[in-house]
Amino acid sequence: MNRTMHSTTLRVPESLNREYRILIGGEWKGSQSGEFFTIHDPFSREDWGKVPLCGPAEADQAVTAARRAFDEGEWPKLPPAGRAKVLRKFADLIRENADELALMQTLENGKLLKETRGGIDFLAQQCEYSGALAETVQGATINTGIPNLFTYTLRQPLGVVAAITPWNSPLGLLGFKLFPALAAGCTVVVKPSEFTPASTLRLLELSEAAGIPTGVVNVVTGMGDVGAALVDHPGVDKIVFTGATQTGAKIAAAAGQRLVPTSLELGGKSPNIVFSDADLKQAVHGVLGGIFVASGQTCVAGSRVLVEKSIYDDFLDRMAQVTAGLKLGDPLDPETQLGPIANQPQFEKIIKSIASGHEAGFRLLAGGGAPSADPALGSGLFIEPTIFGDVDNASSLATEEIFGPVASVIPFEGVDEALAIGNDTRFGLASGVWTQNMSRAQRVIRDLRAGTVWVNTYRAAHHYVPFAGHKQSGLGRELGVEAVEEFTEIKSVWHDFGSPQLFGR
Known part of the structure; x- marks a missing residue:
């Protein structure tokens, strides 16, 4: 087995080896307890960075902020072209910071830098594409044939989304969820894996610079109790998760108790x-x-x-x-x-x-x-x-x-x-x-x-093409036009403009 030589360069730049903050309601802050955990480089086995160790209290605060931003804020009501403009700016910032975002992921999970760097290009493209899809979310008029009735459908944003993401592709698989949710007009609470939180926090710093309003995107870091608190929170309208099938089944069971829709991208044995x-x-x-x-x-x-x-x-x-x-x-x-x-x-x-x-x-x-x-x-x-x-x-x-x-x-x-x-x-x-x-x-x-x-190929992917599993590999669709539709719900409208109301006559 051939092996490459150990890199002699400094692995973690000082700019990354810092104290990170979570984002709740537009405020970057630490956990209530003041506790931190560190990130582990799987190649050097060295720890770096300090990330807030949050719990259910911070999860509740984040959902409350997202709920307020959805119910009272401008994002869901913004014209689709306005959301598209912000997402295009977000994509530009991702490209400008591509090398740093790629390096952070490699230092978190050991994935080859040439793979994480290519993944950032895909991430920016998907962000742009989701912005374009924001302008295509439409209902339909329906000719029922009933006199004096105008019938149509509206597609409207679902509400507050809890996005729980894995460690193997922390930014790519966050993008599958975050960008279409934002394009649809939803607000989001992100819980990254405890193994790979720093790259997510850095990405969401860029979301602020792109002009995403206060409270629309929030992120809390920590262990499984944070994810469980989001799944059980009555203020969450949809749960999206990528990870193990066993965990996905538990999420689906908990969500089923509240009849909350889920999108689950789970395991495979392909x-x-x-x-x-x-x-x-x-x-x-x-x-x-x-x-x-x-x-x-x-x-x-x-x-x-x-x-x-x-x-x-x-x-x-x-x-x-x-x-x-x-x-x-x-x-x-x-x-x-x-x-x-x-x-x-x-x-x-x-x-x-x-x-x-x-x-x-x-x-x-x-x-x-x-x-x-x-x-x-x-x-x-x-x-x-x-x-x-x-x-x-x-x-x-x-x-x-x-x-x-x-x-x-x-x-x-x-x-x-x-x-x-x-x-x-x-x-x-x-x-x-x-x-x-x-x-x-x-x-x-x-x-x-x-x-x-x-x-005659394997692993080809494109943001135009929907991705999802059958059987115990998951529910819902990511990527493609279907991705944005997953974060909307359809409202049917019946508008009578002249039929006599006969009840009681």
Whole structure:
């Protein structure tokens, strides 16, 4: 396994290694308790920054501020063109601060800097696009055929949104929620992961500079009790969450008690299906990118690799050969291909999953655990890119989301068996198919139960295209035109202009 050398430059600039503040009702302040927690660099294992440790009291204050801004403020009533103008300014500020925002995310979760930098470009584009969508939110006139009745619908903002975001792509997945909510005219309370709060706080500093009014955007930092307080708060009109399926199920159950709508982007165990007629060189690199990008810490990771039996051994050999040359190292180094795992709990979870593969006796083709001590890796939380062959699709390795650089390779014979194995999961987030036979591809597209199907590629994304899961991978839609609609509700209007009212005559 090749490894890049440790960076000798100062990792955390003084401008970032500071005391941060939460935002409530236009005021940047600390927690009521005065307590802080620190951010952890998963490569150097050093702590940096001080972030307010909030609790349910701050969550209540933030919701109250957002409620006031929605009920009494100008944002929901602002003409759509006005909201669009502010979001365009916000996008400009994101671009101006792109390098800093990217660096902050890398220092929080260990994702490669070249990946976080590209993600900021996507973030700015999505902000602009959401602004454009603000001007397209419309109702419809309906010809019922009833004399003297004018009937139409209005789309109006839902209200106060609680956005609970994860650590793997803290700004990108916040943008999925924040921008369309603002475009629709909602107000927002953000609760970032305790592992990655600083980049979110910095982004929301820019929201103020863009001209978003007081109280429209608020952010509280802390642990799970803050998120739970937001979910249970009677002042919240919608909950949006990205994270583990188990947590999403608890949120949905709590929200159901109050009949509050939710959008949940949850886990995946996505099949990446390789047929014998695929371009094998392309497929190998696409499959490995599908599982090893971001060290496997993505919800859409193609963690189940289904390979047709006639090419099975050849394909596994190719996968193992490419994997052996992947470079682990400092995520700030442009030559690095896999950075560290984002945090200690996730590291331990992945190691446990790999151990289950060893115990089950699956064929180990690459990796298999944490690399031995190596100065090039510093003291980072590294796990080797790992491939297990001959995996049983009923095993925990193939059924449970690992969220790490671990691929389970499963043989199949023919399209029927590929579909049966691909769909044999409680998840339905993403999928891939590699084939030159377009008739076969269309059948797989039709019959796979997944929110996204990639053909001869993997992980392609665009803010024009809706994203969501089926089954236990979530509810609702993010990105695309549908994203803004998720933050509106429809009101039907019946306007009589001349029919006699006959009751009581």
